[in-house]
Amino acid sequence: MIKRLLDKKILLTGMTLAEVMVAIAILSVMMFSIAGAISLVFKANRYDRDLTTSITFSQDVLEQIRTVVSETAEPGVFDKLLYIPPPSATPTYRFLALDIQNLIYNVECMPVPPGSDPNTRLNDIRQVKVTVWYYNQASSKNNPQPSGVKLYQISTYIRRRN
Amino acid sequence: MRIYKRVEMFHSGMTLAELLIATFVFLMCATVVLSTWLWVQKMYKVNIGSIDSRRELRTAFHRLNMDVMNSEMILTNRSYTCNGKPYQVPGAGAEGDNLVLAIPELTANGDLKNTYTIVGYYLAATDLKEDLNKDTKRLIRWSKTGLTPPEDNDPSSFKGDDISDCFAGLTTNATVVRYIQPTGGLSFRIYDPPNGIETVAIQVFRRLSNLPAIQQSMKTSYYLRNNFY
Numbered sequence: 062m063i064k065r066l067l068d069k070k071i072l073l074t075g076m077t078l079a080e081v082m083v084a085i086a087i088l089s090v091m092m093f094s095i096a097g098a099i100s101l102v103f104k105a106n107r108y109d110r111d112l113t114t115s116i117t118f119s120q121d122v123l124e125q126i127r128t129v130v131s132e133t134a135e136p137g138v139f140d141k142l143l144y145i146p147p148p149s150a151t152p153t154y155r156f157l158a159l160d161i162q163n164l165i166y167n168v169e170c171m172p173v174p175p176g177s178d179p180n181t182r183l184n185d186i187r188q189v190k191v192t193v194w195y196y197n198q199a200s201s202k203n204n205p206q207p208s209g210v211k212l213y214q215i216s217t218y219i220r221r222r223n
Numbered sequence: 224m225r226i227y228k229r230v231e232m233f234h235s236g237m238t239l240a241e242l243l244i245a246t247f248v249f250l251m252c253a254t255v256v257l258s259t260w261l262w263v264q265k266m267y268k269v270n271i272g273s274i275d276s277r278r279e280l281r282t283a284f285h286r287l288n289m290d291v292m293n294s295e296m297i298l299t300n301r302s303y304t305c306n307g308k309p310y311q312v313p314g315a316g317a318e319g320d321n322l323v324l325a326i327p328e329l330t331a332n333g334d335l336k337n338t339y340t341i342v343g344y345y346l347a348a349t350d351l352k353e354d355l356n357k358d359t360k361r362l363i364r365w366s367k368t369g370l371t372p373p374e375d376n377d378p379s380s381f382k383g384d385d386i387s388d389c390f391a392g393l394t395t396n397a398t399v400v401r402y403i404q405p406t407g408g409l410s411f412r413i414y415d416p417p418n419g420i421e422t423v424a425i426q427v428f429r430r431l432s433n434l435p436a437i438q439q440s441m442k443t444s445y446y447l448r449n450n451f452y
Contacts, residue, residue, distance in 0.1 A: 095259070102266070102267075102270055106270050106274060113280070113441070114441075116281065120445070121421075121443040121444045124419060124444035124445055128419055128444070128446055132414070
């Protein structure tokens with residue numbers, strides 16, 4: 062039997078090109094899967110961190126606006142909230158903080174209901190909306206622009222106090 | 224005979240050189256596999272630790288937000304004792320690590336009941352049995368329902384002793400944030416007038432054995448929605 066195998070060169074042959082390629086393919090898929098899974102875990106963690114930062118930051122901005130409107134004795138502060146930014150202007154984006162350079166936000170204030178005319182508008186209520194995006198690296202840092210879909214948005218209604 | 228010689232060639236086993244090379248290759252592979260496994264384990268531990276800390280902070284912030292939004296008043300400038308330890312709630316415009324809020328209770332029809340739920344937050348030493356983090360602190364939220372103020376519907380009439388009395392009866396206690404940095408890890412600033420708070424800092428610092436420490440830092444503000452002035 063051995064003679065037969067030797068004569069047929071079965072025992073002396075190595076791996077065929079197809080076998081080598083299949084083996085390399087299997088190993089490559091394994092390696093890329095492991096690397097992909099690790100990268101995914103890091104990405105998910107970064108996303109979770111950015112989301113948490115956005116949530117607390119947006120809440121902070123809303124509450125600061127509410128404080129200014131409710132506590133300041135200066136007349137007209139509430140009326141300035143009618144449109145921020147004005148309907149014709151391009152939204153202004155700013156970085157969340159000096160040490161957070163990957164996230165930008167903007168604040169919008171609008172009448173209730175939105176776009177209503179002065180006759181039907183609820184004059185003592187404004188809707189304030191804070192939205193956070195990832196910073197588009199291609200844009201200038203002096204005029205940062207958003208990248209992709211928004212990361213987080215929160216809105217509230219602010220009532221006139223004085 | 225010729226067949227036997229050829230067969231022996233395949234049954235002769237490995238030479239010393241082959242054995243050494245095979246051992247070297249095996250050790251290399253084993254090292255790579257083991258290092259990868261250890262690295263993945265460490266990464267998992269750091270990742271889970273930071274996600275866990277953030278989850279805890281988010282939940283705590285959410286509860287704090289709900290408490291502040293529902294309260295009618297922040298009870299400032301009160302001194303009280305809890306488990307024999309003195310605590311001081313800062314005054315308006317001041318910073319501290321203590322907060323006490325009065326939330327009005329309503330009837331099913333939405334009318335005021337003249338009773339309040341008192342909710343408080345204070346810092347305490349950790350109760351974790353971890354040598355690495357034994358100096359950290361934890362933020363505790365406590366509450367007691369059904370308290371009648373000394374003056375009708377006026378939560379400002381709750382004095383420090385009334386707050387201390389909360390701990391004598393049934394009080395709900397829960398640790399909301401663990402691993403708070405021992406110094407400067409938590410600070411609330413109460414607005415002046417006291418209609419809101421700013422969490423100047425909540426800093427989590429959790430040491431892990433042979434791994435970089437987990438650090439989270441957050442700040443935000445909350446404003447009262449329920450004060451009828």
